[in-house]
Amino acid sequence: MIKKLITIFFLGLMLLLPTTSLAASNTEISIDTYYLVVSPTDDGSTNMMIMANYTNPSAKEYTGDGTSEAVLKVTLPVGATGFKFLDSTIPTKTTDFGFIATQPIKANGTEVLPYSYQMPKGKSVDLKFDYAVGQMQVLVPQGMGSVAFKGVDAADQGSFQFDGQNYEGYNISGIKADQSFSMTYDKNKQPAGASSQASTKSTSDSKSSVTEAAPAFHNPGHIRMWEESALSNFNPHIFLIVLIAIILAGIFSFIYFRRKSKKEEARIGADKEEQAFKLLMSKQKAILEKIIELEETHGDGKLSEADFNKKLAAYKEHLVQVKMSLRQFVE
Numbered sequence: 198m199i200k201k202l203i204t205i206f207f208l209g210l211m212l213l214l215p216t217t218s219l220a221a222s223n224t225e226i227s228i229d230t231y232y233l234v235v236s237p238t239d240d241g242s243t244n245m246m247i248m249a250n251y252t253n254p255s256a257k258e259y260t261g262d263g264t265s266e267a268v269l270k271v272t273l274p275v276g277a278t279g280f281k282f283l284d285s286t287i288p289t290k291t292t293d294f295g296f297i298a299t300q301p302i303k304a305n306g307t308e309v310l311p312y313s314y315q316m317p318k319g320k321s322v323d324l325k326f327d328y329a330v331g332q333m334q335v336l337v338p339q340g341m342g343s344v345a346f347k348g349v350d351a352a353d354q355g356s357f358q359f360d361g362q363n364y365e366g367y368n369i370s371g372i373k374a375d376q377s378f379s380m381t382y383d384k385n386k387q388p389a390g391a392s393s394q395a396s397t398k399s400t401s402d403s404k405s406s407v408t409e410a411a412p413a414f415h416n417p418g419h420i421r422m423w424e425e426s427a428l429s430n431f432n433p434h435i436f437l438i439v440l441i442a443i444i445l446a447g448i449f450s451f452i453y454f455r456r457k458s459k460k461e462e463a464r465i466g467a468d469k470e471e472q473a474f475k476l477l478m479s480k481q482k483a484i485l486e487k488i489i490e491l492e493e494t495h496g497d498g499k500l501s502e503a504d505f506n507k508k509l510a511a512y513k514e515h516l517v518q519v520k521m522s523l524r525q526f527v528e
Contacts, residue, residue, distance in 0.1 A: 202425050202428065203289065208233050225254070226252065226253055226259060226269070226302070226328050226431045227252055227328050227329045227330070227333075228249050228250065228251055228252070228329065228330040229250040229307065230249070230250045230331060230332045230334065230395055231247070231250075231333045231334070232248045232249070232334050232336070233245060233247050233333065233335045233336050234245065234246040234337075234338075234364075235335060235336070235344055235380075235382050236341055237341060237342065238315060240318075241318040242278075242316060243278075243315060243316040243318065243322070243382045243384075244313065244315055245313060245316060245322070246311075246313045247310075247311065247312055247313065248309060248310070248311045249271075249308065249310050249423070250309050251269055251306050251308045251310065252303065252307050253305065253306050253307070253308075253326070254305065255304060256303070256304050257304050258301050258303055259301060259302040259304075260301045261301075264288075265297075266298060266299050267297035267299065268293075268296070268298055268299055268301055268309065269297065269298040269302075270294075270327045271295045271297070271298070271310065271312075271405055272294045272295045272325060272327055273295035273296075273314055273328075274316065274322050274323050274324060274361075275323060276316060276317055276320055277295075277314040277315070277316060278313065278315050278317075279314055279315040280296070280313070280315075281312060281313050281314070282296065282312045283311040283312055283497065284309075284310070284311050285513070287300055287310065289310070294455075295378070296312070298310060307380035316382075318399070318481045320465070321378050321380070321381045322382070323377065323381045324377070324378055324379065324380060325375060325377045325378075326372060326374060326376070327374065327375070329371075329372065329373055329374045330369075330371075330372035331370070331371070332368065332369075332370055333370075333372060334366060334367070335368075335369070335395050336364045336365070336366055337365045337367075337388075338362060338363070338364055338365075339356055339364060340363075340387070341384055342382060342383050342385060342387065343365060343382075343383060343386050343387060344380050344381065344382050344383075345352070345383070345447050346369070346378060346380050346381075347370070347378060347381075347520070348377060348378030348379060349376075351368065352367065352368045352370075353365075353366075353367055354366035365388050365461065372409050380399050382402075383384040405485040406469075410420070448520075477522050479513075480519050481516065481520065484515055487512055488512050488513075490506055491505065491512065500511060
C-alpha cells in the first residue's frame with residue numbers, strides 16, 4: 198500500500214511540475230527528470246525519496262555499455278543506509294556503490310526508478326549522478342525545514358500545494374554526468390519568507406485553495422510515449438475521462454448484477470425451504486394416519502401383539518425423525 202501511495206504521489210508531481218529534457222552527450226542515456234523529496238525520520242535522520250526518469254532517445258533498445266549486466270547504474274551518497282527499491286517489477290541488484298537495474302530500456306523509451314534511503318542527521322549529502330540530469334526537483338514538506346546547496350545553482354521555486362500538502366520546491370537544471378555538489382538539510386530551519394508566504398496563503402485561501410499556480414506542462418518523456426502509442430489520435434484528457442467513466446460503469450454494473458443474483462438465489466432458496474417444509478408436514482400427517490390405522494387393525498384382532506408393537510415402533514421412530522427435521526424450520 199505504501200509503495201502505491203508513493204508512486205501516485207510522484208506521478209502527480211510529474212504532471213504538476215515543469216520539466217525539460219536533456220539530450221545525452223557522452224552516453225546514450227540521460228535522466229530526464231529527477232524528483233527528490235526530503236523529510237525527517239523519527240530517529241532524526243534524513244529520508245530521501247527519489248523517482249528518476251531515465252530516457253533512451255535512440256531508435257534501438259538500450260542494454261547497457263556491454264561491460265557488465267548493468268543496464269543502469271545508480272551511485273548512492275557515502276553514508277546512505279536503509280536503501281529500498283520501490284518497484285518489484287523492475288529487476289535490480291545492490292552493489293557496494295548503490296544498485297544496478299538489469300532491465301533493457303526500449304527504443305525511445307523511459308525507465309522510471311523509484312527508491313529511497315536515509316542519511317545521518319546533520320550530515321551534508323554529497324551528490325553525483327552517473328548520467329546527465331535535465332531537471333532536478335527537490336521538495337521539502339512545508340514546516341519540515343529547508344535545504345541548502347553548494348557547488349551548484351539552485352532556484353528556489355517557493356511553495357506549492359499537492360494533494361492537500363504544501364511543499365517548498367527547489368530546481369536545478371543541466372547537471373552534467375559525474376558533476377559533484379552537496380546538499381544540506383536542516384529540519385529546524387524554515388525557508389526565508391516562509392512566514393510571510395503563510396500569511397499570504399491564508400489571505401488568498403478565501404479566493405483559491407492553491408498557494409501557487411503550477412505550470413501546465415507535462416513530462417516530455419510521457420508526452421513522447423503517448424504520441425508514439427496507438428492512442429495518439431485521442432485527446433489524453435478526454436481519453437482519461439472516458440476511461441474513468443467506463444471503469445465506474447463496470448463497477449456499478451457488477452454491483453447491480455451481483456445484488457440481483459443474490460436476491461434470486463435467496464428467492465430460490467426460500468422456495469426450496471418452503472417445499473421441504475411442506476413435504477415434511479405431509480410425511481408427518483401420513484405417519485400419524487398410519488399409526489391410527491395400525492391401532493384400528495390391532496383392535497379388530499387382525500394383527501398380533503408382536504407385529505403391532507414392531508410396526509408401531511417403526512412408525513414412531515420415523516415420526517421422531519420427521520419432527521426433528523421440522524424443528525429446524527421453527528427454531
